[in-house]
Amino acid sequence: MRLRLRPADTSFYDLFSKAAAHLVVGAELLAEMMSDTSDKADVAKRMREAEHAADETTHEIVRKVNSTFVTPFDREDIYALGSGLDDVMDMMDEAVDLILLYEVSSLPAEMSEQVGVIQRCAELTAESMPKLQSMKALEDYWIEINRLENAGDKNHRRMLASLFSGEYKTIDVLKLKDVEESLEGAIDAFEKVANIVEQIAVKES
Amino acid sequence: MRLRLRPADTSFYDLFSKAAAHLVVGAELLAEMMSDTSDKADVAKRMREAEHAADETTHEIVRKVNSTFVTPFDREDIYALGSGLDDVMDMMDEAVDLILLYEVSSLPAEMSEQVGVIQRCAELTAESMPKLQSMKALEDYWIEINRLENAGDKNHRRMLASLFSGEYKTIDVLKLKDVEESLEGAIDAFEKVANIVEQIAVKES
Amino acid sequence: MRLRLRPADTSFYDLFSKAAAHLVVGAELLAEMMSDTSDKADVAKRMREAEHAADETTHEIVRKVNSTFVTPFDREDIYALGSGLDDVMDMMDEAVDLILLYEVSSLPAEMSEQVGVIQRCAELTAESMPKLQSMKALEDYWIEINRLENAGDKNHRRMLASLFSGEYKTIDVLKLKDVEESLEGAIDAFEKVANIVEQIAVKES
Numbered sequence: 281m282r283l284r285l286r287p288a289d290t291s292f293y294d295l296f297s298k299a300a301a302h303l304v305v306g307a308e309l310l311a312e313m314m315s316d317t318s319d320k321a322d323v324a325k326r327m328r329e330a331e332h333a334a335d336e337t338t339h340e341i342v343r344k345v346n347s348t349f350v351t352p353f354d355r356e357d358i359y360a361l362g363s364g365l366d367d368v369m370d371m372m373d374e375a376v377d378l379i380l381l382y383e384v385s386s387l388p389a390e391m392s393e394q395v396g397v398i399q400r401c402a403e404l405t406a407e408s409m410p411k412l413q414s415m416k417a418l419e420d421y422w423i424e425i426n427r428l429e430n431a432g433d434k435n436h437r438r439m440l441a442s443l444f445s446g447e448y449k450t451i452d453v454l455k456l457k458d459v460e461e462s463l464e465g466a467i468d469a470f471e472k473v474a475n476i477v478e479q480i481a482v483k484e485s
Numbered sequence: 486m487r488l489r490l491r492p493a494d495t496s497f498y499d500l501f502s503k504a505a506a507h508l509v510v511g512a513e514l515l516a517e518m519m520s521d522t523s524d525k526a527d528v529a530k531r532m533r534e535a536e537h538a539a540d541e542t543t544h545e546i547v548r549k550v551n552s553t554f555v556t557p558f559d560r561e562d563i564y565a566l567g568s569g570l571d572d573v574m575d576m577m578d579e580a581v582d583l584i585l586l587y588e589v590s591s592l593p594a595e596m597s598e599q600v601g602v603i604q605r606c607a608e609l610t611a612e613s614m615p616k617l618q619s620m621k622a623l624e625d626y627w628i629e630i631n632r633l634e635n636a637g638d639k640n641h642r643r644m645l646a647s648l649f650s651g652e653y654k655t656i657d658v659l660k661l662k663d664v665e666e667s668l669e670g671a672i673d674a675f676e677k678v679a680n681i682v683e684q685i686a687v688k689e690s
Numbered sequence: 691m692r693l694r695l696r697p698a699d700t701s702f703y704d705l706f707s708k709a710a711a712h713l714v715v716g717a718e719l720l721a722e723m724m725s726d727t728s729d730k731a732d733v734a735k736r737m738r739e740a741e742h743a744a745d746e747t748t749h750e751i752v753r754k755v756n757s758t759f760v761t762p763f764d765r766e767d768i769y770a771l772g773s774g775l776d777d778v779m780d781m782m783d784e785a786v787d788l789i790l791l792y793e794v795s796s797l798p799a800e801m802s803e804q805v806g807v808i809q810r811c812a813e814l815t816a817e818s819m820p821k822l823q824s825m826k827a828l829e830d831y832w833i834e835i836n837r838l839e840n841a842g843d844k845n846h847r848r849m850l851a852s853l854f855s856g857e858y859k860t861i862d863v864l865k866l867k868d869v870e871e872s873l874e875g876a877i878d879a880f881e882k883v884a885n886i887v888e889q890i891a892v893k894e895s
Contacts, residue, residue, distance in 0.1 A: 346892065444656070649793065
């Protein structure tokens with residue numbers, strides 16, 4: 281084990297917490313978008329703002345890592361975590377955007393369930409970020425994210441089977457499959473974040 | 486050139502050989518899945534088991550690289566090779582899974598040909614892994630994989646042209662295109678593995 | 691800041707300039723492909739040749755970085771820039787290839803506009819590569835690429851909305867969406883190149 285003296289600079293943890301807080305907002309907007317009665321153009325506009333705010337936080341992380349001499353953990357891991365969190369936002373934003381662009385008015389119930397999984401992932405991720413400082417009590421987080429990813433995968437497969445069951449018009453299959461794949465992509469991106477956190481925790485322990 | 490003393494620990498080679506052996510099993514299951522008379526649910530179940538076994542081997546590689554002080558070649562190359570082999574399995578698993586989910590009952594002959602290319606890639610990769618130890622006689626392997634990838638690319642393009650020729654219903658185009666892209670993805674993943682092996686061999690020579 | 695003495699070896703800059711020059715050729719072929727009167731098989735053949743030439747330049751960069759003791763900037767950045775430029779070519783080649791394979795005879799006007807954005811990106815990238823040597827006057831380049839990417843994104847969204855507006859047959863939606871996504875992918879790849887250049891410039895300054 282190499283000896284390391286890390287300074288007590290907490291601002292990286294604050295930035296990761298901020299990035300994860302954007303994801304909670306994004307997941308809520310996604311849930312709002314799924315509702316049949318929502319003003320889709322307005323939700324999409326707010327999602328775009330949330331995505332820009334998330335981008336700004338990602339840039340803050342990159343700038344900070346570039347200008348900091350001693351970082352709380354490996355530089356490459358900070359980059360990976362920052363861009364991993366950003367990827368989640370991009371996938372949620374894509375889902376919202378496609379619903380608007382394709383003028384999908386009614387979304388299957390299976391998709392709302394999937395968005396529920398995404399909301400739970402966002403909350404767990406936001407709760408875990410401040411724990412990076414002590415590196416304690418993080419295991420529950422990544423175990424639970426992995427469990428949610430499995431549940432999401434089952435939902436995803438059920439949704440695809442339903443889409444191709446003959447119940448939908450082909451053009452709607454095409455639309456809904458794209459939306460569904462963005463949702464699946466968001467969950468995968470959450471899992472990737474959890475894997476990065478696990479890797480950091482293992483290295484630092 | 487830096488001087489390196491690498492220990493004679495053979496277990497990394499054994500793990501890579503094990504990972505590649507899973508790919509041979511996966512490619513056989515894929516071939517079985519293509520047959521009109523196969524029990525698709527049963528083949529998919531066995532594929533899932535093979536994929537889990539492959540995952541386990543990938544984790545063994547990661548754990549070993551994290552707990553080994555001196556590795557037979559660069560740590561990052563071991564990660565890349567391990568995850569490259571894992572990616573192949575994921576693509577084969579995806580192809581099998583989509584055939585089941587989309588209830589594709591009859592598959593075009595062009596796809597069986599593509600699966601033949603995949604089987605050949607799997608065998609070659611499995612044969613080459615033990616040769617990593619001596620770093621000898623590996624060139625034939627990556628040259629042949631590149632040749633197979635070219636053949637696979639020609640098949641892929643023929644298949645796409647046929648899918649869009651007007652012969653298929655649009656919903657079937659949508660289904661078969663997804664399956665075909667997974668097969669193409671598996672071949673690309675084999676090529677990536679061969680590129681990683683080439684890179685390692687060049688560095689170590 | 692670490693002290694660095696970099697030799698005045700200009701050949702890396704020449705190779706990057708060469709790689710970007712291939713992109714200008716590729717973008718022109720793409721524009722030719724969009725025309726209703728072009729000989730699509732012939733344009734696709736010339737695109738394939740351009741893509742092979744670009745591949746050869748990428749390999750030259752990799753070989754050079756592997757055989758050079760002191761590189762003008764970090765080895766990993768050279769790899770990233772080389773493969774980033776190569777990715778652009780692959781996306782342009784894919785767009786041309788799909789138009790041929792899917793036998794798309796008439797392309798929407800929105801797509802020609804998108805190809806205009808790609809041509810402008812290619813020219814800007816080619817103009818900026820020689821400036822890597824002095825690391826001067828590069829900021830305008832990445833700002834303008836980011837502006838073009840935003841314009842391209844707006845085109846892309848307009849195109850998707852139009853594709854799903856009910857105006858097109860479903861099979862044509864499927865075809866044109868694939869082509870459109872390759873164009874979008876090319877623009878994204880240009881932006882990634884600009885980001886890599888920005889990162890290098892920041893590090894070296």
